[in-house]
Amino acid sequence: MPRTATATTSTGAPRAGRRALGATALALAAALALSACGSSAGSGDGDGAGAAKVVQQTSNSPYKGSVLAKQFQKPDLVLDDTSGQPFDLRKQTDGHPTLLFFGYTSCPDVCPTTMGDIGVAMASLPEADRKKIDVVFVSTDPERDTPKVLRTWLDSMGKDFIGLTGDLNKVKAAAQTLGVMVEDPIVNKDGTVTSSHGAQVLAFLPPDNKAHLLYLSNSSVDTYKHDLPLLAKGVPA
Numbered sequence: 001m002p003r004t005a006t007a008t009t010s011t012g013a014p015r016a017g018r019r020a021l022g023a024t025a026l027a028l029a030a031a032l033a034l035s036a037c038g039s040s041a042g043s044g045d046g047d048g049a050g051a052a053k054v055v056q057q058t059s060n061s062p063y064k065g066s067v068l069a070k071q072f073q074k075p076d077l078v079l080d081d082t083s084g085q086p087f088d089l090r091k092q093t094d095g096h097p098t099l100l101f102f103g104y105t106s107c108p109d110v111c112p113t114t115m116g117d118i119g120v121a122m123a124s125l126p127e128a129d130r131k132k133i134d135v136v137f138v139s140t141d142p143e144r145d146t147p148k149v150l151r152t153w154l155d156s157m158g159k160d161f162i163g164l165t166g167d168l169n170k171v172k173a174a175a176q177t178l179g180v181m182v183e184d185p186i187v188n189k190d191g192t193v194t195s196s197h198g199a200q201v202l203a204f205l206p207p208d209n210k211a212h213l214l215y216l217s218n219s220s221v222d223t224y225k226h227d228l229p230l231l232a233k234g235v236p237a
Contacts, residue, residue: 059237062230063213064223065203067237071210072202074098075174079138079166082151087164089136089174090209097231098134098204100211102175102182102197104141105153110199110217112157118201119157121224129232130160138174139165140197141185178202178211203227205237212237 059067074090081087089100099118103111115137122130135158139145142165145153150163168184175182180198187193203213215223 061237062235063227063237065213065215065219065227065237068212068214071208071212072178074100074204074209074211075177077138077164077170077174079164079170080147082147082154082163082165084147087162089164093134093136093162093204094209095206096132096134097206097234098136098209099201100136100138100178100204101201102138102140102171102180103199104139104185104193104195104197105145105149106141106193107195114199114201114217114219115154115157115161117219117221118224119161120221121228122158122160124225125228125232129229132232133228134162135160136162136164138171139163140168140171140182140195141193142166142168142171143185144193203231205231206234 061067074093077089078086079089101111101114101118103114105111115135118135122133122135125133137150137154139150145163145165147163147165150165154161154163168182172182175198180200180202181196182198183196185193185195199217201215201219202211203215204210205212213227
């Protein structure tokens, strides 16, 4: 079954000589990266060339991820974690490098591949470095992504990954502050679910706890393996 919306989850920006994205550019990149995930895989018909057009200025960053020209505040968001307890995203990840991704567990493509790639990269780190980094997955389909469902799904990628689920309006509002698009899930006639959401990962760095880096869905395991040790060491973007 093809995806129900035109989407591209890749970028034409070269990895060498990464560029800095501004606020308007990030919003446009989010729109370009909008992924319509269903219950069976399909091919987006964008090639990511549009994402390259939002590049604004060069950066000599040591990171392979795209550096944001404007840093974004970590969302003020409280949802339930996978133990069913309230989790304050801003307070409970304070001082930790944090990777934040919005998606849902029945997504057949971009969500498991993105989280799986991050999981592989995290597993390659020494345990001490893994403990320094928080990986947070926020559900865009909270009606079906119960804490138990979310925990089971995340455990296949990273047992230390933080899963959050709850009020979708809160999720949408938090995502909007970051230029990340999240739309209401659609239940199809065959019972499958389609949830359109931004396919980018944002990296928040201490000491300001703001988003400094952006990764689109074509970011490879090698990109994360390169950047995660830098995040753990607190290297500025």
